[in-house]
Amino acid sequence: MASSSASTTGSSTPQQSLMSQSQLQSQLEPIDISSHNFTTPSKRIHNQQDVDYFLTSPAYKLITTFILHLNASVSPLDHSTNALRNPAHYTLVSETTNVSPAVQNIIDLIHALDSLITQAPPDAGPRRFGNVAFRKWHDLVASSVPTLLDQHLPPYIASHPTAKSELLPYLLGSFGSAQRLDYGTGHELSFAAFLCCLWVLGGFEPGRDEIALTLRCFDAYFHLVRRLVLTYTLEPAGSHGVWGLDDHAFLPYVFGSAQLTTYPPSSSSGEAAAAAEVNAPKMVDPAVASALEDVPKPGDVVTSLVVERERVRNLYFGAVGFIYDVKTGPFWEHSPILYDISGVQGGWGKINKGMLKMYNAEVLGKFPVVQHFPFGSIFNWGAPSHSNHNTTAATTQHQSNINNSNSSSSTSRGIPDTAAPTSAPTTRAPWATATNNSSPASLSNTGATTRAPWAATGTPSSSVSITTSSSTPSTRAPWAKPPAPDNVMTTKPGEQPLTTAPWAAPQVPLYPTSAGMSAAHHPPPPRQLSGEDTVAPWKLGGEGGAEAVPPPPVTEANLGPKRTSSPDSRLAASLDGEEAEKRRGSLGTGGVRVAETGDLSLGRKGSVVKGENNE
Amino acid sequence: MMSDLDYAISQLRACKPIPEPAVRELCYKARELLIEESNVQIVDAPVTICGDIHGQFHDLMELFRVGGDVPETNYLFMGDFVDRGFYSLESFLLLLCLKVRYPDRITLIRGNHESRQITTVYGFYDECLRKYGSANVWRHCCEVFDYLALGALVVGAGSSISDTDEIEVEVVGQFGEVISRMKRPEPSTTATAIGGPPGSGASGSAAGTKGVNNGAVLCVHGGLSPLVDSVDKIRLLDRKQEVPHEGAMCDLLWSDPDEIDGWGLSPRGAGFLFGADIVKHFNHINNLSLIARAHQLVMEGFKEMFDSSIVTVWSAPNYCYRCGNVAAILELGEERSGAGVPWSATDRTTVVRPGPGRRYRVFEAAPQDSRGMPAKKPVADYFL
Numbered sequence: 001m002a003s004s005s006a007s008t009t010g011s012s013t014p015q016q017s018l019m020s021q022s023q024l025q026s027q028l029e030p031i032d033i034s035s036h037n038f039t040t041p042s043k044r045i046h047n048q049q050d051v052d053y054f055l056t057s058p059a060y061k062l063i064t065t066f067i068l069h070l071n072a073s074v075s076p077l078d079h080s081t082n083a084l085r086n087p088a089h090y091t092l093v094s095e096t097t098n099v100s101p102a103v104q105n106i107i108d109l110i111h112a113l114d115s116l117i118t119q120a121p122p123d124a125g126p127r128r129f130g131n132v133a134f135r136k137w138h139d140l141v142a143s144s145v146p147t148l149l150d151q152h153l154p155p156y157i158a159s160h161p162t163a164k165s166e167l168l169p170y171l172l173g174s175f176g177s178a179q180r181l182d183y184g185t186g187h188e189l190s191f192a193a194f195l196c197c198l199w200v201l202g203g204f205e206p207g208r209d210e211i212a213l214t215l216r217c218f219d220a221y222f223h224l225v226r227r228l229v230l231t232y233t234l235e236p237a238g239s240h241g242v243w244g245l246d247d248h249a250f251l252p253y254v255f256g257s258a259q260l261t262t263y264p265p266s267s268s269s270g271e272a273a274a275a276a277e278v279n280a281p282k283m284v285d286p287a288v289a290s291a292l293e294d295v296p297k298p299g300d301v302v303t304s305l306v307v308e309r310e311r312v313r314n315l316y317f318g319a320v321g322f323i324y325d326v327k328t329g330p331f332w333e334h335s336p337i338l339y340d341i342s343g344v345q346g347g348w349g350k351i352n353k354g355m356l357k358m359y360n361a362e363v364l365g366k367f368p369v370v371q372h373f374p375f376g377s378i379f380n381w382g383a384p385s386h387s388n389h390n391t392t393a394a395t396t397q398h399q400s401n402i403n404n405s406n407s408s409s410s411t412s413r414g415i416p417d418t419a420a421p422t423s424a425p426t427t428r429a430p431w432a433t434a435t436n437n438s439s440p441a442s443l444s445n446t447g448a449t450t451r452a453p454w455a456a457t458g459t460p461s462s463s464v465s466i467t468t469s470s471s472t473p474s475t476r477a478p479w480a481k482p483p484a485p486d487n488v489m490t491t492k493p494g495e496q497p498l499t500t501a502p503w504a505a506p507q508v509p510l511y512p513t514s515a516g517m518s519a520a521h522h523p524p525p526p527r528q529l530s531g532e533d534t535v536a537p538w539k540l541g542g543e544g545g546a547e548a549v550p551p552p553p554v555t556e557a558n559l560g561p562k563r564t565s566s567p568d569s570r571l572a573a574s575l576d577g578e579e580a581e582k583r584r585g586s587l588g589t590g591g592v593r594v595a596e597t598g599d600l601s602l603g604r605k606g607s608v609v610k611g612e613n614n615e
Numbered sequence: 616m617m618s619d620l621d622y623a624i625s626q627l628r629a630c631k632p633i634p635e636p637a638v639r640e641l642c643y644k645a646r647e648l649l650i651e652e653s654n655v656q657i658v659d660a661p662v663t664i665c666g667d668i669h670g671q672f673h674d675l676m677e678l679f680r681v682g683g684d685v686p687e688t689n690y691l692f693m694g695d696f697v698d699r700g701f702y703s704l705e706s707f708l709l710l711l712c713l714k715v716r717y718p719d720r721i722t723l724i725r726g727n728h729e730s731r732q733i734t735t736v737y738g739f740y741d742e743c744l745r746k747y748g749s750a751n752v753w754r755h756c757c758e759v760f761d762y763l764a765l766g767a768l769v770v771g772a773g774s775s776i777s778d779t780d781e782i783e784v785e786v787v788g789q790f791g792e793v794i795s796r797m798k799r800p801e802p803s804t805t806a807t808a809i810g811g812p813p814g815s816g817a818s819g820s821a822a823g824t825k826g827v828n829n830g831a832v833l834c835v836h837g838g839l840s841p842l843v844d845s846v847d848k849i850r851l852l853d854r855k856q857e858v859p860h861e862g863a864m865c866d867l868l869w870s871d872p873d874e875i876d877g878w879g880l881s882p883r884g885a886g887f888l889f890g891a892d893i894v895k896h897f898n899h900i901n902n903l904s905l906i907a908r909a910h911q912l913v914m915e916g917f918k919e920m921f922d923s924s925i926v927t928v929w930s931a932p933n934y935c936y937r938c939g940n941v942a943a944i945l946e947l948g949e950e951r952s953g954a955g956v957p958w959s960a961t962d963r964t965t966v967v968r969p970g971p972g973r974r975y976r977v978f979e980a981a982p983q984d985s986r987g988m989p990a991k992k993p994v995a996d997y998f999l
Contacts (some may be wrong), residue, residue, distance in 0.1 A: 128936065129912055164842030180882065241669065241699025241935050327936040327985050333701045334936040336745075336992075343991030344998050354998030361997070 027065040030202035031378075041169050041374030044381045059379035060364065062449040063189070067254070070218075071356065073210030075258040077349065082264060088178040088291035090259045091313035092215050102154065103212040104196070104206050106131045109152040110220040114227065116140045122231055130181025136231035145171060154203050164199065166376045170194035173372070175225070176234050178330050183229060184237025186369045191221055193253065197378050199577045214255050219315060222252055226322050245337050249327075250355075250363055256316025257352035260295055265350035285304070298351060301342045302331050388461035620716050627709035629671050630702060631748055636720040638708065642755040649723075649762035650856035654850050655833075656764045660772040660971070664834055664945040666909030666928035667726065668710075670700025670742070673844050674932050674942065675709070681789050681978045682944050685713045686720040691767055692930065694726020694836035697756075698737035699935055702904070704746055707756060725763035726836040726909065727868040730858040737792070745992055755923045761855050765867050768846065770834040772904075772947040772971035777800065783990060789978035799969075809875060830904030837910045838925075839889050839897055840866030841878050846901050860885060866980050871911055872925050873982060891921035898924050905970045909946060916943025916977045923924045933980035946974040 012151055012305045044056055054060055072079050076087040091097045099107070104564035118138035146170065150158045157163050176183030195213060196205060205214060228234060229248060236247035245253065300306040312319030332339040344351050361370050375381040623633045623641060633641070663682045668675055675693035682688055696710060697703035713721050727733060734753065743753035775781045783799035833846065842863040842915050843849055852864050859865045869886025872894060873879060894906060906925040912934050919926045932942035948971075992999075 130913070237937075240736070241738050242701045243699070243741045247935075247937075328933060328980070329936045332989060336701065337995075340992050340994045343997060344994055346998075351998060354994070358995070358997040 012292070015270070015365060025170055027062050027217070028199060028206070031200055033156060033160060033163060033201055036163075037377055038160075038166040039376045041376035041379065043372060044354060044375045045367070045371045045373065048367050051365065051370060054370060054373075054381075055365060055382065057375075059373075061374055061480070062200070062379060063193060063196060065193060066199060067251075067359075070208060070210055070355070071215045071254060071258045073263040074214045074255055075263065077263060077351075084262055084288065084292075085287045086285065086291050087260070087295050088287070090215070090316075091160045092219050092315065092318070093313055094215070096400070097211050097215060098208060099212040099216055100205065100338075103209050103217050105152040105154075105211075106217050107200070107220045109148055110224050112148050112152075113141055114142075114224045115143065118232055122233075124206050127408070129233055130235050131232040132181070134176070134228070134234065135178045137228070137232070138175065141175065146415050153198070157198070157201055157203060162551055167194060167197050169374050170197060173374075174221070176228060176238070180235070180237070181232065182235040182237040183225060183248050184369070185248075186237065186372060187226075188249060188251055189363060189369070191218075193373070193379060201380055215259070218251065219318070220317065222249065222315070224250070230326070242334050242336055245358070245362075246319060246323065250359055252315040252319035254352070254355045256314050256319065256358055257315050257348050257355050260316065260348035261352050262292060262295060263347055263349060266346045267352050271512040289415070298342050298344055298348060307600075319509045498542065500597065586587060624712045624716060626775075626942045627705055627788045628676075628916065629714055630705050632704055633708065634699050635747055635749075635752055638752050639755050640820060641708065641711060642759045646762050647758050648715060648718055649759065649764070650801030650855075651656050652762075652764050654852055654854050655846055656724070656767040658661040658689075658691055658767050658769050658834075660724075660769055661949045662691050662769055662772075662947055664769070664928055664947065665692045666930040666943075667695035667912075668692070668706050669702075669728070669931045669934070670697055670738070671697055671707050671931045671934075671980075672700070672702030672706045672709075672843050675706050675929075676933070677789075677978055677981040678872075678930055678942070678944060681976050682946070686717040690928070691722040691769070691834055692724070693834055693907070694724050694763070695722075695728045695909060696726070698728045698734055700738075700965035701742070701933075701984050703742050704740045704752070711759065723758040723763055723768050724767055724834065724836060725765055725849055725854075725858070725868060727858060731761055731863075732758045732857070753803060761857065763854075765852065765854050766833060766835040766846075766849055767863060769834060769907075770945055771950055772832060774969065774972055775951075776946070776948050776972035776974045778951060783970065784972075785974045787974060787976045789976070790810065794977070798974075808900060824853075830898070830902050830969070830971075832905045833901070833903050833954055834907045836908060837866065837868045837886055838906070838908050839869035839887075839893060840870060840891075841887060842866065843898070846903075850965050872908075872920050872927075891924070894921050894924045905973075912938060912940060913943075914938075914940040917945065917975050926973075932978060941977050941979050943975045945974065945976045947971050948974070964999040 074090050076085045076090050077083075078085060088094060117139055119140055120133050122131040122133045146164070148165070149164055149171075153164075154166075157167075163318055170190050170193045174187050174194060176187050195217065204210075225248065235247075236244070296306055296310050296314070296317065300310070301317070304324060307317050307321050307324060310317035312318070320338065323338075324331075329335045341351060341354070344354070373379070553567075619637065619640070623637055626633050655950065665678060665682075669679075679685070679688075681739075682690070688950040692710060696707040700706070703958060710721070710723060713724055728737060728739070733756070739756075740750065740753050743756070744750055775783065776785050781799040782796050784797040786796075788794050800950045818941075840863045843866070848863065849867065854864060856864075858868055869881065870977050871881060871883070871886065871888055873888035873890060875888055875890040876892055877890055878889070878893065881888050898904065905923065907928055908925065909928055909930070911927050911929065912931075913927050913929045916932075917926055917928075926945065927938065927941055928945050930942045930944055932940060934940055
């Protein structure tokens, strides 16, 4: 994902993608609410190119800066000085945590939403999986949130005529999809965005509120979400089964690993021990030394007793504990990715850094996840809504290759080229063009052809009529919200959980599907649709695009943990010519961006995330 | 001496992957075999019909324990062997081995997850990489996927699952205990709604059909397509390709029945929703008594809909380690009385084809014995 999402910096140097310290600071600088023009956030991401653009947008910078800032704030290891602070002050229950009224207000808001669950008890009737009573809870939230915001936001925000309408969609998008009865990392991102909005509106105090926001407020949110998941048996949005990091959550693993970071990332246990040694003399405080011994090891996630102990203290273990609650069977079997990570030798700092990179690639860089993230004046799209502009030229070229093959294969099957929507208000499958948003679809069946009826731009005809309460074949991202309130696809309770078609978004169709094509000629899968986690880097080498050329075999040698070159450089090196150039550029954005900024947050070259010094 | 194939079977039954060259050889043989099959394989009853497996290998073993082993029991698997579970590879390769070893005793049809694109997203690709360090095995398997049949037609199913009584529906637990039985209503019975087997936990979902049996049972992973009005239309498709994003082949693997009239758009983004009228009309003009399909989790393992004209069979218990559902397989017996009339696509003398006798065996997830703890694998590049 990282590389395909990529790209904008095809011609820029890696340094350009680094945010300077001042940029980092300015990103989180409060805006003047009195003179600010708020807008109601709207959808901007309609396809993969838009995701590529998003990764260069001011909005992307803002959300990553915010997450990195919180991440650095809850790490016992001061990233700017490498000084070790008392790990005991960075647990979920640390009494030293200063919960200001501003943060407490948001926690109270979450508790208020939590208490609405009692007003929407799960339906007892027959159902397949997800419980429809979740929709009632969602309705209750939607109707009570305006009042709750008045009660719990700072008055200067709550009383502002237009600020709330910009905040609202982020909060309402934080709790799963009422339509599909599911929840995933896109909703989690929405909550982070809500807090981030409040941050830039000056709702919190830098240097004071970071720890409480991360370890108290987010924790309250995670607890609410878990209760929702359990109460209404919410399906993981886009479940990858055992091959995802987690069915529902990601940020607890980011912040939770930060909470446990006590020495800089190292690549081997030897280095880790050495790092610990180096740190040791600094620990004059015996309390710190003692607390250090209480820090769980990465391998402890497989020990249920330790998980039980640590889940109340740490976000990472809290998330793992929830997995233990809901899953039966061996941990290594139902959670192999987390199991493998538990064997990382470089310590929690290493894991934290990896989580940040993975979050960038697998959440922020994934079309299905971010497609419904709305953009307004705070999360600023920063450019015309469509992606055909200069900054995405590199990717667009790459993408258009795929698009061309798509359209040509489509054309060969009789779909008019005009079928591809370019500015549809909702994200739709590229072939799902006949239906418009408003009118009930009644589509002609084209009979002898193998086209799906909705691919026709035809007028209603008699042979097959498609009746649906929703005329929009909306995007399948499981957390996707209905495109418009009056256009909600009525999803029966029985429809979850289901496998959604990855191409159901105008994501790039992966394979030529023209009839008669021999199996041997299918190109290897492009990376856009790679699984939630480990896939992407490995598949890079296979994404040549040329048919009949199998991807170079990935061997143990280049997968092995001892490799010294970075994955990106290896992958780039395995390509040649123009493609390689594109890749390197693309990797510079998708793969490296957060890695680089992650380095920043880890204190490289004295770069400091703002707020850190206030500690 | 044990043949390579039998050795592979014994390895896979022990949940051990077989070497890459053996996979290549197996997949080659399987393709040779499958290429000869029709898009809609004709299968003679008795047969045991199974739904999604999703890499739940230990539960597949439980299925064989409950339903009988191959080749003693004749099986029909309706696809979705791979993705999501931890053992997609072992599960699919074992089924494939059994197919090559006993081609007339096991039928495999394609599910929407038997696809390059889907397996890249939902886990099978990752699994192959993890277990072999390369995508070669995944590639071999995907080539087999392209040759899997799109459906099957079960013919010669008996009207009762019992020798003595006219039992139409029986639900049996995993230890063979009868949970519920429902006699076939008298032919004179009017078409009023009939309750499900009491105590079956099947939430009244087995409604029963009236009259005597003759129609065939169409088995398909997802459901119907607006582009397919007859079984013969399925036979005309060129199936040897990646599952398309649209069209008849796509719909057969992606569609879902729903409580609607006619056709509806699927929330999945592929295939359609189709209502009772669609199913009844299709069954009537194709002389079918039942459509068996999989594709959707049902907490009780099976769910009959639309006056028992279609049934969902789900064979992955405690799906994804957390759904808490039971699994089911559907046994169709052979016609014992000799009164059965061979299936004919053109004989439409009866308005509503009565369903065959159906025995649902319901089972839970395999007990979690000490499956051992494997070595941790190298993590993804993010963590290097």
